[in-house]
Structures are given as C-alpha cells and as structure tokens.
Amino acid sequence: MDLTFSDAEEAFRTECRSWLEANVPESPLPSGDTREGFAAHLEWERALFGARLAVVSWPTEYGGRGASLWEWLIFEEEYYRVGAPQRVTQNGIFLLAPSLFEFGTQDQRNRYLLPMAAGTETWCQGWSEPDAGSDLAGIQSRATRDEAAGGWRLSGQKTWTTRGAFCTHLFGLFRSDPDAERHRGLTYFLVPLDAAGITVRGFGRLDGDEGFAEVFFDDTLVVDDAVLGEVHQGWSVAMATAGSERGLTLRSPGRFLATARRLVDLWREHGADPLLADEVTRAVIDAEAYQLQTLAAVTRLARGEQPGADASLTKVFWSELDVRLHELAVRILGPDAERADEAWAKGYQFALAGPVYAGTNEIQRNVIAERVLGLPRR
C-alpha cells in the first residue's frame, strides 16, 4: 500500500480545506433531528452542493466531480477536521445512491440523483417494522400488483425511520410475494412520502429530538418505475444498501480521527490526568487503525474486488470505537458531564445507538462468524 498522496490529491485537499474553513457555519447548527435544525442543515448542504462538494465522488452530470475514492476520503477528513455539520442527506447520498448506481435504470438515476445531491429531495430508510428489526426478512408490509392502475399498492407500517418526519422520500422493502421463501418475495421501492395513503408520525428519541418516525401505508399506489432492481429480488438490493451503511460510506475515518483529536484536547484542558493517558492514546491509535483499515478496503475496491460480509467487521469496529471515545470524554468531564458539555453529552447518547442501528452488533458477529470465519451456524 502506498500511503503518499499525489500532488493533484494534495491540491484537492487544499481546495476542500480553504472552502470549508471559509464557509462552515460559525456557531453549531441546531440538531438536524429537529424540524428547525433539519431545515438549517439543508441550507448548509445546498451551499456545499453549490461548491460542488456535496457528492465529490459522483459523476459530474449528477453534481459530483468524478473524484476517486481516495479523494472522497480526503474530503471527509477535511469535513470532520473543521467540525462541519452532520449530513442530514446521508441516508440518500451514502446509502441509497450506491444502490441506485448499481441497480437503478438510467431513467431512475436521471430522476433521483441530482435532486438528492442538491438537497431538494431527501430520503429516509424504511426497513424496520414493529415485528421486524434484526429479523429483517420477517417484514410484513405488503406490495400488491394493481394491473388496472399500472403499478403497486403498498400497505403496512415502518418504524424507527430516521428523520422520516422531515424527508420527502422513503426507500424500503415490501413483501411482494407472500408465498415465496422469506428472503425471496421482497421488492425494494422508492416512494414519495406525499403519495395518497401515507401517514408519517414523528416521535421523540431518548434525547427528546423528533429524530424518528412511524410511516403508515394504506393502499398507497406507486408506479412500476418505483421498483429498484428486479421485482421479488429486493433482498439483494437491500443487502447492498446495508453493506454501504455498515462498510465504507456512512462512517468514514475522518469522523473518528476528528473525535479522537477533540478527545486529546479535552483531556489536556482538564489537567491531562496521567491515569487516563493510556486510554486516550489507545483511542487515537484505534482511530488511526480504522483509517488504515479503510485505506486497505479502498485499495481492494480500486482493484475491482467487491465489498462483502467484511462490512460487518467494519461496523462492529467503528460503532464500538465511537462508544469508547465518548465514554472516555464523559469520564474526563466527570459527574457533571451532561451539563458541562452538551456536544459531548449528546454525542455520547448517540454513540450508544451505534451498536444497534445499521444492524445490531450481535447480528454482525453472527455474520462474521458464519460468512467471514466460516464457522457452523450452530
């Protein structure tokens, strides 16, 4: 592995750094998991799009620059280094878009990618249901073909839909063949949330923000072109989307390197307790190890290898690293942490959700055992 960046890559880094330093909002935006904060974040993301920095690795016709994965990693590093706002467009840009590039028709790419990059259409993820979380193949929401209307009728309920109350669109899995084996009878749909028969009900998270929604479908008609990939083959499309969530795109190393640097600053500001020095050092080393591991993964992708079940290893690593970084910060801040530093306290609460969302870490460990290590199921 060659860890030196080319002159062109360094020039790209300089461009990103100067634009971000000049444009990142001076004071933190309100939480993107509130209606007001979501709108403020979208305004920021539209400025990013104006600078052609919203989706650097996408082709130019969809608002990108055709940047390499290395350049994308450089952008991410610079983004988190300056403390830029969280990306409320992430479910579309980081999760759905890679699947649209892989499975979408040309018409679907033309229809959805540019508004997604520009932040004029925003996407939420409709997997979980009241009785289907870890056991995703157990979903009950139905898609029934309506020949007369020339489309599909959707019915059922999704839950835990992040920012569902604020988004314009949902991508999700529906059972299209109730007689097929569980994983086979599912279809992946792209649904406008203003379609007739859809009710979206936002609800609060542990921290009080309206970050979640329940989405109800009551005989909602969607057109044939709302199907991503093949009818009844939604499971493999969904697994590609989940691979992006667990693996490369959702949590780039820049995020953890920046948190580790903030942790070192916090430790110094609070008297550099020598009893915590080893743990702070370990946190920095782990963030750097994650960066190296990601560079290795990108090298494999650049050679044409497909990301596979090892995305589960990545997910376990970044989610547990995030918990360790924040737990340490809370210990440094002491018993008054929650009042002393809202950013760390909120970050800590959210870090605790990392081992749950994107598929729980228990499930990831099952995947690693069976599909990476080849251990028997029982």
Ligand SMILES: Cc1cc2nc3c(=O)[nH]c(=O)nc-3n(C[C@H](O)[C@H](O)[C@H](O)COP(=O)(O)OP(=O)(O)OC[C@H]3O[C@@H](n4cnc5c(N)ncnc54)[C@H](O)[C@@H]3O)c2cc1C
């Ligand atoms: C912050 C956050 C954001 C989320 N955003 C979204 C979203 O946008 N869209 C969406 O669709 N969902 C979302 N989710 C839901 C998330 O995908 C589910 O919470 C997750 O898949 C677990 O499902 P569950 O909550 O039903 O738990 P369950 O599946 O009921 O699991 C309960 C516990 O049992 C364990 N368990 C279950 N089965 C096994 C097994 N076979 N082996 C070992 N242990 C097992 C689990 O690991 C867990 O600890 C979000 C969740 C969180 C926390």
